[in-house]
Amino acid sequence: MSPTRPTTFALFATILVLAAAFAGCAEPNNTGNNNQNTQTGPCDPSKTKVAIGLVTILSGDAAALGQSARDGARAYIEVANSRGGVNGACVELVERDSQLSVEKAVQGVTELAGDPRIKGIVGPLTSDQAQASLNVANTKKVVLVSPSATRPNLTGQIPYFFRTIPSDAVQGPDQANIVFNDFGAKQVAVVFQQNAYGAGLKDSFVQAYRALGGTIQGEPTAFDTGKPETYAAKAIAVRALNPTFVVVEGQEPDSAGMIKALRDAGYTGRILTSEAVEGQGAITTGGSAMEGVYFTKAAADLSNPDYTTFANKTQIGAFTAQGYDAALVLVEAMRAVGADGEKMRAHIAQTTFDGTVSADKVSFNQQGDLASGRYQLYWIQNGQFVPAPDVTAASS
Numbered sequence: 001m002s003p004t005r006p007t008t009f010a011l012f013a014t015i016l017v018l019a020a021a022f023a024g025c026a027e028p029n030n031t032g033n034n035n036q037n038t039q040t041g042p043c044d045p046s047k048t049k050v051a052i053g054l055v056t057i058l059s060g061d062a063a064a065l066g067q068s069a070r071d072g073a074r075a076y077i078e079v080a081n082s083r084g085g086v087n088g089a090c091v092e093l094v095e096r097d098s099q100l101s102v103e104k105a106v107q108g109v110t111e112l113a114g115d116p117r118i119k120g121i122v123g124p125l126t127s128d129q130a131q132a133s134l135n136v137a138n139t140k141k142v143v144l145v146s147p148s149a150t151r152p153n154l155t156g157q158i159p160y161f162f163r164t165i166p167s168d169a170v171q172g173p174d175q176a177n178i179v180f181n182d183f184g185a186k187q188v189a190v191v192f193q194q195n196a197y198g199a200g201l202k203d204s205f206v207q208a209y210r211a212l213g214g215t216i217q218g219e220p221t222a223f224d225t226g227k228p229e230t231y232a233a234k235a236i237a238v239r240a241l242n243p244t245f246v247v248v249e250g251q252e253p254d255s256a257g258m259i260k261a262l263r264d265a266g267y268t269g270r271i272l273t274s275e276a277v278e279g280q281g282a283i284t285t286g287g288s289a290m291e292g293v294y295f296t297k298a299a300a301d302l303s304n305p306d307y308t309t310f311a312n313k314t315q316i317g318a319f320t321a322q323g324y325d326a327a328l329v330l331v332e333a334m335r336a337v338g339a340d341g342e343k344m345r346a347h348i349a350q351t352t353f354d355g356t357v358s359a360d361k362v363s364f365n366q367q368g369d370l371a372s373g374r375y376q377l378y379w380i381q382n383g384q385f386v387p388a389p390d391v392t393a394a395s396s
Contacts, residue, residue: 043085050085050339051092052330053112055105055123055133056323058097061226062251064279066125068317069147070095072324073122075314080331091331094118098129105129106136113140119341120145120330122323127151128196134158141341143348145329147322151200156367160345164325164358165298166373171274172204174375175296179245179272180212182377182391189243190220191234191258193250198222201249201274217241223250228257235261244269251276256286263289270294275378278318278385290380294388298322299376300358302387307357318385321358329353329362 054073057066077093085091094115096108105124112118113136120143124130130149137144138158145162152169154161179185188209192202202220210216218241223234235258238246246262248255248271255277262271275297282290300307300321307321314320329348336351337343352363363371379388 041084043081043090044088045090047089049092049117050089050334051094051115051117052327052334053109053115053118053121053123054093054095054327055098055108055112055121055129056095056125057100058095060099061253061281062100062125062276062279064281065148065251065276065318066098068278069122069125069319069323069326071314071317072147072320072322073327075310075320076324076327076331080328086331086334091334093122093327098124100126102128102132106132109133109136109142109144113137113142117339119143119339119344120333122147122326122330124149125319126197127154127200130154130161131157131196134161137161141345143330143333143341143344145326145348147326148319151196152204153200155369159349159368160341162329162348162364162368164322164329164362164370165319166370166375168201168204170373171296171298171375172201172206173208175201175205175247175272175274176208176212176214178296178377178391179247180209180214183245183270185245185270186213187215187217187243188245188247189217189238189241191238191246191248191250191262192220192222193254193258194222194224195250197276198250198255205247205249217243223254223258225254228254228261231258231261232264234258235265235267238262239265239267243267246271248273250274252279252282253285256282256290259293260286260289272296275318275375277380278378283380283383290383292379292381294377294379295385296375297378298358299374301360304357304360306355306360310357325353325356325358325362328356 056069057063077091081090098105098108112121124133125148127149130146134157137160143160147164150168152167192198221234221238223231248258255273272294274295277295333344333347337347352361354361356362365371377388
């Protein structure tokens with residue numbers, strides 16, 4: 001606030017105040033304080049609702065992954081509405097089920113972009129779906145904030161795409177460091193799902209692992225989505241390499257099917273996969289073969305009070321925290337600058353958001369990726385997806 005001027009300069013002071021107010025509306029907030037809402041009570045249901053969209057996988061294969069992102073987004077909408085929504089209006093989350101289909105994802109983004117209320121969308125879930133939706137978002141000036149699309153080449157393609165998860169340019173090297181340095185595995189076999197996610201993460205891991213001095217046994221082995229009848233032969237071929245550590249890059253339920261095939265082929269060593277295994281479909285498909293499987297997941301600050309509150313009220317899945325933060329980013333942008341895609345984009349690009357749960361604060365670099373982030377080690381114990389103990393203890 002400007003200091004009070006002498007009364008002889010009252011008119012001049014008024015002009016300055018008005019100019020500052022307009023400037024404040026035009027300039028994004030980069031101070032770290034994104035809490036623009038001053039209303040203390042719940043939103044007013046008599047006011048016309050404002051809205052953000054969500055496009056994710058809600059049915060079919062990988063539904064558990066998409067539902068985890070949806071649950072996080074819903075959790076934040078509930079919080080936002082309990083704190084006055086946007087200028088007193090309640091926030092609605094308009095959902096579209098993309099299934100595991102690029103076409104349905106583009107259709108969902110297109111439909112939501114046609115709603116004049118919606119200038120921000122949580123999603124899409126997969127890298128393929130996000131890639132295919134970029135043109136619609138850019139043309140319609142609708143902001144996409146994906147909680148889960150990790151393909152590195154999505155970075156910086158359009159100014160309207162952000163993600164609340166570190167890309168595989170981070171996950172691959174983090175996996176390599178865990179395998180090579182923490183577990184001490186100097187050679188590994190690599191198996192990957194033949195899709196954008198599996199192939200991209202495989203490339204990132206292999207490059208980083210070799211840079212550390214690690215050896216890939218044989219050539220990385222590809223397996224096809226939705227063809228579990230072919231997994232046994234591939235698993236036998238991998239088993240013939242006599243590995244003691246296997247890295248499996250892919251998404252459940254297919255990655256779980258491949259892991260089960262490896263166990264059925266007699267492989268008894270360690271297995272590492274990614275956060276895309278975290279769903280009930282993996283347990284249903286892989287059964288007891290999933291016990292003890294390690295996976296990497298975007299690190300959350302478990303000591304963060306906002307995370308603790310969130311975790312006590314919400315069932316945590318693969319992308320729940322990232323879905324919560326994606327919704328928060330969009331709603332807070334609307335609170336700050338209104339439902340205007342261009343202004344929201346500019347605000348998000350230059351703002352540090354607090355109240356987030358995947359990290360104490362969330363901000364983005366100039367290309368729409370998280371300014372910071374890392375992956376940490378989890379594993380499957382008694383059918384639950386939980387943080388892994390210290391690797392030294394886990395290895396003993």
